[in-house]
Amino acid sequence: MSKMLAGLIAVLLVLAVSTPALAHGAGEEEFSKSAAVNLRLAYALLQVHMDDEAMERIEAAASAPEQDGIDLAEVEAARQALDSGQTQQALDDIRAALAAAGLLAPDNGQTAQPGQVFLDKLAVKYTGRPWELSALVVAVLMVAGGLGILYRTRVTAEAGLKGGVTVGR
Amino acid sequence: MEDRRKSIWQRLGLEGLAYPVPDHANTLAYSLGGITLGGMIILIVSGVLLTLYYNPSPDLANGSIRFLMTSTATGRLLRGIHFWTAQVVMLTLLLHLARVFFTGSYRAPRRATWWVGVLLLAIAVGQYFTGTVIKWDQEGWEALGHATEIGSEFGPLGAPLTPGFASNAPLLTRVYAIHISLIPLLLAILIAIHLVLIKKHELSPRPGQEQVPEKTIPFTQHLTRLFGYGLIVLGLVTILSILLPPGLGPSPVEGIELSKPAWVFLPLVPVEDKLGVLGIPLGAGLIFLGLILTPFLDRAPSNAYRPRAWLLAFGTVVMLALIGLGVYAIYAPQVSHLGM
Numbered sequence: 001m002s003k004m005l006a007g008l009i010a011v012l013l014v015l016a017v018s019t020p021a022l023a024h025g026a027g028e029e030e031f032s033k034s035a036a037v038n039l040r041l042a043y044a045l046l047q048v049h050m051d052d053e054a055m056e057r058i059e060a061a062a063s064a065p066e067q068d069g070i071d072l073a074e075v076e077a078a079r080q081a082l083d084s085g086q087t088q089q090a091l092d093d094i095r096a097a098l099a100a101a102g103l104l105a106p107d108n109g110q111t112a113q114p115g116q117v118f119l120d121k122l123a124v125k126y127t128g129r130p131w132e133l134s135a136l137v138v139a140v141l142m143v144a145g146g147l148g149i150l151y152r153t154r155v156t157a158e159a160g161l162k163g164g165v166t167v168g169r
Numbered sequence: 170m171e172d173r174r175k176s177i178w179q180r181l182g183l184e185g186l187a188y189p190v191p192d193h194a195n196t197l198a199y200s201l202g203g204i205t206l207g208g209m210i211i212l213i214v215s216g217v218l219l220t221l222y223y224n225p226s227p228d229l230a231n232g233s234i235r236f237l238m239t240s241t242a243t244g245r246l247l248r249g250i251h252f253w254t255a256q257v258v259m260l261t262l263l264l265h266l267a268r269v270f271f272t273g274s275y276r277a278p279r280r281a282t283w284w285v286g287v288l289l290l291a292i293a294v295g296q297y298f299t300g301t302v303i304k305w306d307q308e309g310w311e312a313l314g315h316a317t318e319i320g321s322e323f324g325p326l327g328a329p330l331t332p333g334f335a336s337n338a339p340l341l342t343r344v345y346a347i348h349i350s351l352i353p354l355l356l357a358i359l360i361a362i363h364l365v366l367i368k369k370h371e372l373s374p375r376p377g378q379e380q381v382p383e384k385t386i387p388f389t390q391h392l393t394r395l396f397g398y399g400l401i402v403l404g405l406v407t408i409l410s411i412l413l414p415p416g417l418g419p420s421p422v423e424g425i426e427l428s429k430p431a432w433v434f435l436p437l438v439p440v441e442d443k444l445g446v447l448g449i450p451l452g453a454g455l456i457f458l459g460l461i462l463t464p465f466l467d468r469a470p471s472n473a474y475r476p477r478a479w480l481l482a483f484g485t486v487v488m489l490a491l492i493g494l495g496v497y498a499i500y501a502p503q504v505s506h507l508g509m
Binding site: 032040041045121156 | 399412417422423424
C-alpha cells in the first residue's frame with residue numbers, strides 16, 4: 001500500500017511540475033468593449049492603488065465602442081485628475097460618469113435596479129444602539145447559561161456516576 | 170414534576186437516549202463533533218431566515234444583501250450570526266478532525282466512521298465555498314471564476330460548474346440552489362450515517378486506554394453538555410455579529426482579480442501561485458487522499474501515541490506546513506490566476 005501511495009504521489013508531482021502552461025492564467029491584456037466595465041475596473045484598481053493600470057482602463061473607457069450614456073467629459077476629468085495625482089477626485093469623476101448613464105445604485109442600497117452596481121464596500125460597525133445593547137446582554141446571558149450548564153453537568157458527574165463500568169473494546 | 174417529566178420521556182421514547190457512554194465523552198476534545206453539529210443547526214435556522222431576503226439574480230444579489238443589512242431590523246445581526254457560525258463550524262470541524270487523527274479514533278472498527286467524516290469535511294468545505302460565492306461581491310465572483318476555470322478543465326465532470334451547462338439559468342442561481350438544497354441534503358444524510366456508525370462502534374477509547382475499564386455516563390448527560398456548548402457558541406457568535414459585523418464588498422466586475430480567498434482556502438493559494446488554478450484540485454486532492462489512506466497507513470498494534478509516533482509526526486508536519494502556507498498567503502503579493 002505504501003508503495004502504491006508513493007507511486008501515486010510521484011505521478012501527481014511529475015504532472016504538477018511538468019505543466020508550467022497552467023500557471024498564472026493567460027497574462028494577455030484585453031480591454032472590454034464596454035466603457036462602463038472599464039470604468040468599474042478603473043475604480044477597483046484605484047482603490048488598491050494600482051494607478052497605472054487604472055489609467056489604462058480610463059483611457060480604454062474613453063475610446064470604447066460601447067459608451068451608452070456614459071458622461072465622457074467626466075471620463076476625461078477622471079483621466080486628468082489621475083494624471084495630476086488626485087486619486088479621490090478621479091474616483092468621484094468615475095462615479096459621476098457612471099451615474100450619468102444610470103448605472104450607479106443609490107447609496108442607501110434600497111432602490112437598486114437591474115444593471116445598477118455598488119462601487120463601494122458596505123462597512124458596518126457597532127453603534128451602541130438600543131437593539132445592539134439588548135442583543136449583547138442576551139448574548140452574554142447565553143454564554144453565562146452555557147457555562148452554567150457545563151459546570152452543573154461536571155458537578156453531577158463528579159457527584160456519582162451511575163452508569164456502570166465499560167471494560168475494553 | 171419529576172414524575173411528569175419521566176412520563177413524557179417515556180411516551181416519546183426518549184428514555185432510550187440514556188444509554189451509557191464513556192466518561193471522557195464529556196471532555197471538550199471529544200465534544201468537538203457535537204459542537205460542530207450544534208453550529209450546523211444554527212446555520213440552518215439563520216440560513217432559512219436569510220433566504221427570505223436573498224435574490225439569487227446576478228444583477229440583484231449584492232443589492233439584496235445590502236437591503237437586508239441596511240433596511241431590515243435584524244438583517245445585519247442575522248447575517249452576522251450566519252457568517253460567524255460558519256467560521257466557528259469550520260474551525261471546530263478541523264479541530265475535530267485533528268483530535269480524531271491524534272487519538273487514533275480512525276482505527277478499526279471505526280474506519281467507515283472516519284471515511285464518512287472525511288466526506289463530510291469535503292462537503293462542508295463545498296458549502297463554505299458556495300456561501301462565499303453567493304454574497305456576490307468581488308471576492309465571491311473571483312471564487313466562482315476559479316471554480317468555473319477548474320470545472321472547464323475537467324470536461325463533462327466539471328460541466329455543472331460552467332455557465333454553459335444551463336444557459337437559461339445564471340451560474341450564481343445554480344450555486345445558490347446547491348447551497349440551500351443539494352449540499353444540506355447530502356450533509357444531513359451523511360451526518361445521520363456518521364451518528365449511526367458512532368452509536369454502533371461506540372466512542373473510541375483514549376489513546377493507550379483500550380483495555381482499561383472506564384466509568385460511564387448516560388448519553389443524555391452528554392447531550393445536556395452539548396446544549397451548554399451550543400449556547401456558548403450562539404452567545405459568542407452573537408457578540409461577534411454585533412461588535413464585528415461582516416461587511417460586503419462592491420458589486421463584482423469581471424476582468425480583474427484583487428482579492429484573496431477566505432482563510433479556509435488560504436493554504437492552497439501558494440500552490441495555485443506556482444501551478445495555476447489546477448493547483449487547487451491537485452493540492453486539495455492530495456490532502457483528502459492522505460486523509461482517506463490514513464487508516465491503512467496506521468499499522469500500530471494499539472492506539473497509544475508511541476507506536477504511532479511516525480504517523481503523528483508526519484501529520485503534525487503536514488498540519489504545520491498548511492498553517493505556514495496559509496500565513497504566507499496572507500502576506501504574499503497578489504497574483505492573478507484567472508485567464509480573463
